[in-house]
Amino acid sequence: NFTLHQQQMAMETASCRDVEDDYEQRVRDYNSQMPFAFRVQPIQPNLQDRM
Numbered sequence: 239n240f241t242l243h244q245q246q247m248a249m250e251t252a253s254c255r256d257v258e259d260d261y262e263q264r265v266r267d268y269n270s271q272m273p274f275a276f277r278v279q280p281i282q283p284n285l286q287d288r289m
């Protein structure tokens with residue numbers, strides 16, 4: 239039972255990392271298309287408070 243739980247945790251962590259990498263990639267693509275002013279000042283600062 240414990241090993242199963244560990245495996246699930248590891249899988250969730252791995253998929254989380256994939257999602258983060260994917261997100262970072264998209265943010266980088268997005269930032270490269272955006273003017274510099276938007277990058278300095280996030281459009282929705284409240285999103286960062288929640289994380």
